[in-house]
Amino acid sequence: MSESTVSLMPQMPHSVLSVNQLAKLARQIKQWGKELGFAHIGITDVDLSEHEADLQAWLDKGYHGDMGYMANHGMMRARPAELHPGCIRVISARMDYLPPDAGFASNLTDPNLGYISRYAGGRDYHKLMRQRLKKLGEKIDVYCKELDVDHTDFRPFVDSAPILERPLAEKAGLGWTGKHSLILHPDAGSWFFLGELLINLPLPTDIPIAEGCNTCVACIKSCPTDAIVAPYVVDARRCISYLTIELQTAIPEEFRPLIGNRIYGCDDCQLVCPVNAKAPLTKETDFYTRPTLLQPDLLSLFSWSEKTFLSLTEGSAIRRIGHTLWLRNIAVALGNAPANLNIIEALQQKALEADIGELVLEHIEWAIKQQQAKLAAQDIHPITPLSRKTQRVIRSIQKGLPRDA
Numbered sequence: 324m325s326e327s328t329v330s331l332m333p334q335m336p337h338s339v340l341s342v343n344q345l346a347k348l349a350r351q352i353k354q355w356g357k358e359l360g361f362a363h364i365g366i367t368d369v370d371l372s373e374h375e376a377d378l379q380a381w382l383d384k385g386y387h388g389d390m391g392y393m394a395n396h397g398m399m400r401a402r403p404a405e406l407h408p409g410c411i412r413v414i415s416a417r418m419d420y421l422p423p424d425a426g427f428a429s430n431l432t433d434p435n436l437g438y439i440s441r442y443a444g445g446r447d448y449h450k451l452m453r454q455r456l457k458k459l460g461e462k463i464d465v466y467c468k469e470l471d472v473d474h475t476d477f478r479p480f481v482d483s484a485p486i487l488e489r490p491l492a493e494k495a496g497l498g499w500t501g502k503h504s505l506i507l508h509p510d511a512g513s514w515f516f517l518g519e520l521l522i523n524l525p526l527p528t529d530i531p532i533a534e535g536c537n538t539c540v541a542c543i544k545s546c547p548t549d550a551i552v553a554p555y556v557v558d559a560r561r562c563i564s565y566l567t568i569e570l571q572t573a574i575p576e577e578f579r580p581l582i583g584n585r586i587y588g589c590d591d592c593q594l595v596c597p598v599n600a601k602a603p604l605t606k607e608t609d610f611y612t613r614p615t616l617l618q619p620d621l622l623s624l625f626s627w628s629e630k631t632f633l634s635l636t637e638g639s640a641i642r643r644i645g646h647t648l649w650l651r652n653i654a655v656a657l658g659n660a661p662a663n664l665n666i667i668e669a670l671q672q673k674a675l676e677a678d679i680g681e682l683v684l685e686h687i688e689w690a691i692k693q694q695q696a697k698l699a700a701q702d703i704h705p706i707t708p709l710s711r712k713t714q715r716v717i718r719s720i721q722k723g724l725p726r727d728a
């Protein structure tokens with residue numbers, strides 16, 4: 324092998340690409356990535372060994388809660404080459420999801436509306452991104468075949484497999500790890516999904532960018548449930564995203580009042596982040612919020628039958644939680660809404676439905692109690708339904724993210 328060539332792994336015999344050819348291919352991959360709708364593509368090696376101890380500590384503390392899949396694969400999550408033998412590079416890809424007219428502040432201000440994380444109002448990103456990454460892999464394959472390199476081996480991932488997507492994105496130069504643990508970039512903020520293409524070509528790697536949180540701690544201070552237990556560390560069991568999407572059982576009572584009107588996920592740690600002031604809007608119309616989920620009225624969402632739920636959430640990530648957890652979450656938000664006889668009536672009616680299970684029933688009973696307590700107290704002093712933290716988040720959005728307020 325000459326100095327200017329790099330041999331492929333044993334799994335990809337016979338051909339070599341020169342260093343120049345690999346550099347040209349890397350540039351081409353970035354161009355194809357843009358054409359396929361990715362806002363940023365970076366390349367990194369597969370060494371995540373420096374993250375293994377942090378991942379193990381996170382698991383040992385039980386921060387993954389009931390997400391058994393986080394612990395099931397051992398350290399494979401930090402070892403892409405074990406997950407996909409022969410893989411020596413990871414192409415990390417970013418796709419922006421922030422929809423136009425996000426209406427963050429108006430949604431959080433009105434406790435009679437349900438708040439749905441802005442990543443989830445449109446089409447489910449998993450399939451869309453995986454298909455685009457597959458196309459990227461196919462383009463690379465064709466290109467290599469034209470250069471007589473056979474056996475290009477690639478595998479796309481989006482969230483679905485045991486792989487540490489954020490540390491990989493950080494190494495590939497897509498951004499730094501914020502104190503909320505998400506990846507963010509000075510020009511792009513953090514409203515983006517990550518996906519990867521694991522590949523067996525020795526492409527040149529990119530350089531990580533400098534950390535930029537400095538002394539800011541806004542996300543840590545604003546988290547409604549104090550889930551960011553230390554900089555860069557989220558205790559999922561406290562995170563509203565986990566409580567409303569991942570947790571299959573009852574939401575612990577201590578968190579219910581803190582959830583406010585957030586019925587699917589939570590964006591607060593990103594809403595107060597100054598880096599999001601410059602975040603671009605998505606170019607994918609598929610990620611635009613569906614009209615039925617735009618600033619939706621809680622009582623109307625609560626009235627959806629299972630059939631309506633399944634049809635109106637078809638193709639969206641929300642459908643994955645199913646009608647039962649959907650009702651559980653909305654019941655909590657209704658309990659947190661201002662005192663209202665119509666809400667109590669709707670809760671009581673729902674409780675009478677024949678197919679209502681124990682889980683939803685218990686949350687409905689909790690919500691009715693909250694409503695009745697507020698009604699009783701209202702004669703003496705009106706209760707403001709927004710927590711101080713939420714009021715602060717709303718002011719921060721109005722000031723820092725006026726376009727998206």
Ligand code: B12
Nearest residue numbers: 374377378381440482488505506516517555557564588589
């Ligand atoms: C499990 C999971 C969750 C859990 C746990 C969150 C968590 N922080 O781990 C829950 C359900 C709570 C969750 C919530 C959300 N998630 Co999530 N989630 C995942 C998933 C599947 C795995 C994450 C993971 O491995 N966690 C385990 C911990 C240990 O890993 P880690 O946080 O990356 O920690 C590493 C670093 O922080 C680092 N580290 C530790 N200490 C230190 C210290 C320093 C100084 C530094 C620099 C680093 C560092 O080492 C750790 C180990 O490697 C990923 C997809 C994937 N496969 O990676 C999506 C993912 C992280 N989620 C994503 C999103 C969008 C969200 C939400 C915003 C959704 C929402 N709006 O509701 C919230 C945000 C909450 C938050 N602040 O994290 C995106 C993030 C995109 C981005 N810009 O970074 C991902 C990448 C999905 C995707 N494909 O786009 N999520």
Ligand code: SF4
Nearest residue numbers: 546562563589591592
């Ligand atoms: S998503 Fe919400 S609950 Fe979870 S860490 Fe961020 S602010 Fe806290």
Ligand code: SF4
Nearest residue numbers: 501502536539542596
């Ligand atoms: S809010 Fe501040 S500390 Fe948190 S991620 Fe953004 S810049 Fe970093």
